[in-house]
Amino acid sequence: MACTLSAASRHPFPPTAPGRTLRRRGLSATTTHLPWPYRTQAESTAFPIHPALLKADDLTSTLDAPVNPPPPHKQQPPPHPHPTMAPPPRAPRRKACEALLPDGTTPCSATFRGWGRYCAAHLEEHARLAGRYKDAAARAERLRAKGALGEKQVRAMVLESVVGRALQRVRAYRDALGEERAAREAYLRRFPVRAQGAGAGDEGVGSRAGSPGSVQSDSGGERRESSRGSRFAGDERHEQRLAALTELQAGCDVxxxxxxxxxxxxxAAVQQRRAGREAVQGDSERQPLLAGGTPRPRTGRAWHIALFVVLLVIVLTLFMLYALGHIGTLNHAHS
Structure with a gap:
C-alpha cells in the first residue's frame, strides 16, 4: 500500500503498519517492523536509498535533502579564492616628509614610503606635540567652569577669602589657556598648514604649505584628495582656536x-567698620575717666540769687508786720 508523505507523517513515530511502502519523489522503501527512517542498518542497506537520506539527523532534514544530486564531475567546488588570483596590493609611493625642522623654515630632507605625511621620526614628534596641546586643551576645559566668572558673580562676593580663591582659579585658567596656546603654536611651527595652490611639477610630493584639501597627483597621473582636508579642514580650527584663546586670555585679565x-x-569696607567699632569702644572706655576729670560747674551765682530772694522775702515780711502794728496802734489811740 503506497501513500504520499505529508506533514502528519513527520511525527517521530508515525503509526505505520508493517509492510507498508512509503513513496516520495520516485523513491520507495518497504518497512518491516519500524517506520521509516527508524530502520536498522541491515534493513537500510537492502534498499537503494541515497546516503544523504541515511546520514540525516532527523526526519525534517531527511525530507528536505536533495533526492537526485548532480554527479560528482558536475558538482561545483566551494567558492574559495586562490592566493595567486588575488590582485597584488598597491605599494605606497615614496614621498618627502612634510615636516619642518626646529628652526621653522627648513623642510625635512628625509623620504619615506607610506600613506602618511611625515617620516618615522617626525611622526613620533607629531604625535607628541599633538598630544601636548590636546592635554592642555582638556585641562583648560576642565578649569573653564570655575575660572570663567560673570560680573554678577563678582559683585556677589562679600568675603576677602572668597575673592582670593576666585583669583586663584581665574589665574589657573589663564595659565592653562597660555599653555594650550604655546602648544598649538609649537605644533603649527613644526607642522605648518598647506597652501591653497599645489604646483603642477610636484610629481606627487605635494606642496608643503598647501591647503589640507588640495589634490595631489602621483607618478601614474592618478589624482587623489589629501586626507588632511577631512581631518583638519584647512587647519582653520587651529587658527580659530588661537583667536579664541587670545580673547579668553584678555577676558581673564579683565x-x-x-x-x-x-x-x-x-x-576697605572691613577696615572702615573695624575703625568705627574701635572708636565706639574707645569712647565707652574713656567715658568714666572723662567724667571724673571734668571740673564741676560754678554754682556761686545761683546761691547768691537764692540768698537775695530769701533776704528780700524776710525784709518784706518784717516791713508788713511793722506796718500792721503801727496801723493797730493808731486805731487804738483814736478810739
Missing amino acids: LIEQLERRREEIV
Whole structure:
C-alpha cells in the first residue's frame, strides 16, 4: 500500500503498519517492523536509498535533502579564492616628509614610503606635540567652569577669602589657556598648514604649505584628495582656536582686575567698620575717666540769687508786720 508523505507523517513515530511502502519523489522503501527512517542498518542497506537520506539527523532534514544530486564531475567546488588570483596590493609611493625642522623654515630632507605625511621620526614628534596641546586643551576645559566668572558673580562676593580663591582659579585658567596656546603654536611651527595652490611639477610630493584639501597627483597621473582636508579642514580650527584663546586670555585679565578691585573694596569696607567699632569702644572706655576729670560747674551765682530772694522775702515780711502794728496802734489811740 503506497501513500504520499505529508506533514502528519513527520511525527517521530508515525503509526505505520508493517509492510507498508512509503513513496516520495520516485523513491520507495518497504518497512518491516519500524517506520521509516527508524530502520536498522541491515534493513537500510537492502534498499537503494541515497546516503544523504541515511546520514540525516532527523526526519525534517531527511525530507528536505536533495533526492537526485548532480554527479560528482558536475558538482561545483566551494567558492574559495586562490592566493595567486588575488590582485597584488598597491605599494605606497615614496614621498618627502612634510615636516619642518626646529628652526621653522627648513623642510625635512628625509623620504619615506607610506600613506602618511611625515617620516618615522617626525611622526613620533607629531604625535607628541599633538598630544601636548590636546592635554592642555582638556585641562583648560576642565578649569573653564570655575575660572570663567560673570560680573554678577563678582559683585556677589562679600568675603576677602572668597575673592582670593576666585583669583586663584581665574589665574589657573589663564595659565592653562597660555599653555594650550604655546602648544598649538609649537605644533603649527613644526607642522605648518598647506597652501591653497599645489604646483603642477610636484610629481606627487605635494606642496608643503598647501591647503589640507588640495589634490595631489602621483607618478601614474592618478589624482587623489589629501586626507588632511577631512581631518583638519584647512587647519582653520587651529587658527580659530588661537583667536579664541587670545580673547579668553584678555577676558581673564579683565576678570582678574575686577576681582582685585573687588577685594580692595571689601578690605576697605572691613577696615572702615573695624575703625568705627574701635572708636565706639574707645569712647565707652574713656567715658568714666572723662567724667571724673571734668571740673564741676560754678554754682556761686545761683546761691547768691537764692540768698537775695530769701533776704528780700524776710525784709518784706518784717516791713508788713511793722506796718500792721503801727496801723493797730493808731486805731487804738483814736478810739
